[in-house]
Amino acid sequence: MEAVIRRILFLAVILFIYGGSAFASVAVDGGWLEPRLDDPDLILIDMSSDPTQYQRFHIPGAVHIPYKYLTATRRDGVSVRAGDRQLKQILGYLGITPESQIVIYDDMGGLEAGRLFWELERIGHENLALLDGGLVKWILDGKRVVARESEPRSKAYPGALGEVRANVADIEQVQAALKDGKTRLLDVRSREEYAGDRRAKRSGHIPGAGWWPWEESVRFDQGFVLREEAQLRESLAALGLEDPETPVILYCRTGHRASQSYYVLRRLGYRDVKIYDGSMAEWSRTTLPLKEGMEP
Template identity: 50%
Template sequence: MSRFIPKGLVAVLLAFVAAMAEAAPVLVDDAWVAARLDDPNVVLVDMSDPTQYLRFHLPGAVHLPYDAIVKKPPAARFPTRLSDAELAALLGNVGIARDRHVVLYDDMGGLNAARLFWELERIGHPKVSVLDGGLVTWVLNGRRVVNEPVTRAPTTYTLDGPGRDNEATLAEVRSAAEGHSPLLLDVRSDEEYAGSPREPRSGHVPGAKLWSWDRALDLPRGFARRPPAALQPTLESLGVKKDRPVITYCRSGHRAAQTYLTLRSLGYDKVKVYANSMNEYAAHADAPLKKGREP
């Protein structure tokens, strides 16, 4: 017996299949990048320290320092992210258009690259990836580097509709602290999590689980991400599951974005970053904090 499939459903299915076929991998390795150094549709973005970029970088990589993607207005107590319009202008100024596959890297285990990865997913950039291990792995594997600065012709970066819902608010974090979903993941150090008796506004958000961001890195392999089999059991033991929303936080959103990248690379989709993190949370005198090593 023949089966009838409505044309509308066929169109939706075809669009879904096409999107899946074109989806960019969250992490790419050095061989993947090396094979695409001459691809005009791929834009390499180096987010290492400016001095390091001048020493050497990947062929064709433009430089975009971390400080360029955060701002601290004169009256602000802490740095915040750029507005969507400011981010779009910055991307256009360094020659990044929305139709390009952006591949980010740094020399810090993905700390800087992860922050821009999170931002680009937030504004719905279609294709963005991070070089696993970044510059360190690239060099350890004997890949070619150059020291001439690279510039691209400025362009217009067009914002096009909503992106991924991946930014948590203070209200969401406070709700989670009261025992509601989602799960809070504190990715700072043990000492920061435990807090100091000499600092009244220190410690962690009540209920938050500790998972330091650098647990994801395989240092002997050049700061590459550790294999999923080494990461997922520890995450699952903390209650991090693929069907459960998670909010990552640190002090400024820097390390939290790196853990966001780790979770996204492992297939977790319900992840948000509390971008202002403890800089904002601890500044609210009525926001509860807990000291010690227990959630």
């Protein structure tokens, strides 16, 4: 009962601070986090992109997990999610239980942290947020960092993992989405990758996919926080995505950048969002069509 009460309070406080906006229901800022660093019920996870960054300095109390631990490489060279067995080991190492209150941060505007957010949403974890701006904004705000590593409070993750939120798409689902007339496909890679290179044997984007580059959602000049809600919604509306009920499938090269975009869409309140796990690394290995140029 006590754990349930803590869960309700965690979610209620986040919603209260951000005015109940769907835009921020999965986000916290440094002002919220700083006075809670000593909370024994909070698990703070550092996913800085440089493996030595955590050793140099990090937010007090944070435990580190590299992005690569959440992925695996298939025999054909395609990078995909690591699978439930490895995820359960990682959750146990970090001391995460289904009742844990989790805040994740990185130093790349959510590029790394978005992957764990995606995985935790898939198994139905509710007490979950990203630190807006991550380590960069924390430092720019003059908040304390430490070099001493924190030991995770490891424990076996109870029970089996299962898919609670259907947020993973395979290649068959992508093909079906191109025909159903409802699902929108978004390519979040660079302009050059989306447009393709006519000199390459196979390049470009999946026909019908809109271009929504992940980095355009981040204010790199303002501490790596996300852009204002209105700007993000305007960019999505230009792609025909005004309605947050519209099903969306995201892809990039390996699902890495798509994880950040997944977080952004979920923060904006889009309900049915999936990542094409194999992404272009898989699609380009097939004979399925690709389109060059900037038209979907």
